[in-house]
Amino acid sequence: MRLRSLLFVPGDRPERFDKALASGADAVILDLEDSVAPANKPRAREAVHEFTRRHTGESALLIRINPLASPESEDDLAALSGLDPFAIMLPKAEGAASVLKLAGSLGSEIPILPIATETPSAIFEIGSYRDVAASLCGLTWGADDLPAAIGATTSRRTDGRYTPPYELARSLTLFAAHAAAVPAIDTVYPDFRDLSGLRAYVGRARRDGFSGMMAIHPGQVEAINHAFTPDASEIAWAEKVAAAFAARPEAGVIQLDGRMLDLPHLKLALRILESTGR
Numbered sequence: 001m002r003l004r005s006l007l008f009v010p011g012d013r014p015e016r017f018d019k020a021l022a023s024g025a026d027a028v029i030l031d032l033e034d035s036v037a038p039a040n041k042p043r044a045r046e047a048v049h050e051f052t053r054r055h056t057g058e059s060a061l062l063i064r065i066n067p068l069a070s071p072e073s074e075d076d077l078a079a080l081s082g083l084d085p086f087a088i089m090l091p092k093a094e095g096a097a098s099v100l101k102l103a104g105s106l107g108s109e110i111p112i113l114p115i116a117t118e119t120p121s122a123i124f125e126i127g128s129y130r131d132v133a134a135s136l137c138g139l140t141w142g143a144d145d146l147p148a149a150i151g152a153t154t155s156r157r158t159d160g161r162y163t164p165p166y167e168l169a170r171s172l173t174l175f176a177a178h179a180a181a182v183p184a185i186d187t188v189y190p191d192f193r194d195l196s197g198l199r200a201y202v203g204r205a206r207r208d209g210f211s212g213m214m215a216i217h218p219g220q221v222e223a224i225n226h227a228f229t230p231d232a233s234e235i236a237w238a239e240k241v242a243a244a245f246a247a248r249p250e251a252g253v254i255q256l257d258g259r260m261l262d263l264p265h266l267k268l269a270l271r272i273l274e275s276t277g278r
Contacts (some may be wrong), residue, residue, distance in 0.1 A: 001060060002026055002210040002275065003138055003183050005221045005226035008064075010035035011044030015259045018052050023218035024225060027060035032092050033067075042070060045079035052083050064089035068101055068177060077105050087137045088109040092145065095125025099132040111137035113185070116176065117169040118145035126172045130180040137193050139177035140185035140214065142171055174209055186228060187212040192217035202227040211275070228271050241269035 007025035009016050013031045030048045032041060034133050052061050063085050065070035069092070080088070081241045082097045090102055093114035102112055107154055116126050123146075143155040143166050155166040162170060170186070177184035186205040190196045198220055204214055207229050213224050228236070245257050253262045 002228075003060075003185060003214065003216055004223040005217065006062065006185060007221060008035065008213045010067045011063075012036050012040040014051060016048040017047075019218060022116045023060050023221045025215065025218075025221045026212070026225070027086060029062045029063055029064050029089055029214070031064045031080075032072075033064050038072075041075070042064075049079050049083065052085050056084050060086040062087045062089050064091060067092035068098060068105075080106070081130070084108070085110060087113050088200075088238070089113045089115065091142075092122070093142045094119060094122045096132045097125070098130035099129070099135050103135050109135075111135065113138050113140060115140055115142050116173050117141040119149055120146070123147075123169060123172065125178045127179070128234040129176050129182075133180035133182060136180060136182045136186050138183035138212070139173055139180065141173035141187050143169075143187050158199075171193065180211065183212055186214050190216065190222065192220055195219070195223060195224045199223050199227065228275075230276055234272055235276060237268035238272040241265055242273060 003026050005025040006027045006029055007020050007023055008029045008031050009020040011030050017028075017030070030051065032044055032053055034047060036044045046061060049266065052063065055061060063076075063080065063083075063138075065076035065088060068090070088102065088106065088110055090098060090112055093116055094097065095116075097231045099112050099114060103109075114136070116122060116129065116139055129136065143162065146166065146169060147153070153163070155162055157163055161167075174184045186202070189201045191197060192215075202224050207214055212228055215224055216223055241256065241261060244254050244261075245251065248254055255261075
C-alpha cells in the first residue's frame, strides 16, 4: 500500500484514535514512546492493544514502541502479544542489527519502520538497512533526538530549514531507503498551524525523492496526501513517456515534444505510474 501520510496519535489518548483513522491518513501511528509520560505508559499499552485488536485488517496501524535499549520496550513487546499490526515503528534504531534484534523479539514477520537518525552511532549504520530490506516497510528519520544527543541547540535555521548536519542525516536516510527499495518517509513538520510552511516543506520532500511524510495533527494530512499524489499533468506526461519508449524498445534516447529523453526519464515516468497503481 502507499504510505503518503502517517499520522501520530499518543497511545494514552484513546479518544483520539478513531479521529485519527477518519483523518484520511494512509497510516496511523499509535505511539508508546515520546508522546506518553512514563506514568501513563501502562494505560497506553492497554489502550493500544485493545484498539489494534479490534481494527487489525481494517486499517494500517503502526505501533511505535520504546527504544530497544529501554526497559520499557520489554513491556511494549509483551503488550503486542497476539496482535498483528501493519508495522512496528522502531525509534533510536541503529542499523540492521537493531532490526534483526526486534524481528527476533517479535517472533513474527510484522514489518518494521526504523527511525534511522536519532543517535550519533545510528548515522554510521544507515547503509546497512539494505541488508534487512525484507523486514522493512520503509525508512524514516527524526530531527529532534539527534541534536539533543550531541548538545546542539537546534537542527533548524531561523527560516525553518535544516542546518548542514541534519540535512546530511535527512539525505542519508533518503538514499538508504532507495538502496533498500523501501519507501522513504520524511520527518514531521512541527508547527501544525503553519499550513503554508507545511506545503513548502512537503513539496521539497517530494521533489527530493521522498514518497511520504509523518504528521502530528489531522489538519496536516490533506496537504501531505495532495503533495504526494501525482496530478493529471504528471500522469499524462508519464503515460506519454512510457508509451514512447515502449514503441521503441531498442532506443536508449528518444525525442518527445522537443526534448531529448533517456532512461532516467523513463524510470521517473514508471515510478509516477506505479504510485498511482497504473
